[in-house]
Amino acid sequence: MVAKLPAESGMVLRGPTKDYLALVAEGEGVKFVGKRKLMAYYLKEEVMTAEDVGSDDIRNETHFHSQGNYSGQVIALKFRNLSTFYVTSTYIPTFIIVVIGYIVFYFPVDDFNERIMVALTALLVEAAFFTQMSSSIPQTAYLKLVDIWFVYCITSLFLVVVTVAFINWCKKCAPAFLLWVRKKEFKSLERIQSRRAALASRLNILCRIVCPILTGLFFVFYLTMAALIKIPDLPIDIPNYQSFFSE
DSSP: OEEEEOGGGSOBOOSSOTTTOOOOOOTTSOOOOSOSBOSSEEEEEEEEEEOOBOHHHHHHTOOOOSSOSBOBEEEEEEEEEOHHHHIIIIIHHHHHHHHHHHHGGGSOTTOHHHHHHHHHHHHHHHHHHHHHHHTTSOOOSSOOHHHHHHHHHHHHHHHHHHHHHHHHHHHHHOOGGGTTOOGGGTTOHHHHHHHHHHHHHHHHHHHHHHHHHHHHHHHHHHHHHHHHOOOOOEEOOOSSOOOOOOO
């Protein structure tokens, strides 16, 4: 990631044009003397480059462009994401919550209250985790990778809750057309109940197989997308700046 600090955050010459006086970087131009390792990023490189400023830009103190009459400088800071921070603080805890949600399919089918309570608790904790994380990262108009991760986790846990309720419905009051019961067996309540229990058990076993497979496929898709996405440059506007001018 590259964060660019525009020229208004540094020095701007107001008065003499670039034909008479220009800002020229001495040596490397800029050197960062603080700690390069931040909580979520590592500062790899800082670069200062010349950028001309237009007269209208100086008067309005808004945006700069490359075609102007006044001399200015732009500082570009190149950051590298520290993935360990996000892995330990976001991905591992949320994945554990998803696994806890999948564990309900290993509970006895008769224990509906325990199954639904565990699934609902996992869903609520995941949603609270997403809300907390969203408030601590930059807001964007598009979906970030961490947003896609949370969307999958919350959606999968929601489907777990729905599936647990559906399995319990099948066990309690599934209609005859789902049980493959013949008409002459409709009056046999024990026969119907055994078919309902068998259907609920089969669906529960199917969920034990399908959930890990879908999660594995999502991992492959997510890692592939993360490797192919190109991170754009990030412009940073600083409204309170110092200007050096000469009238």
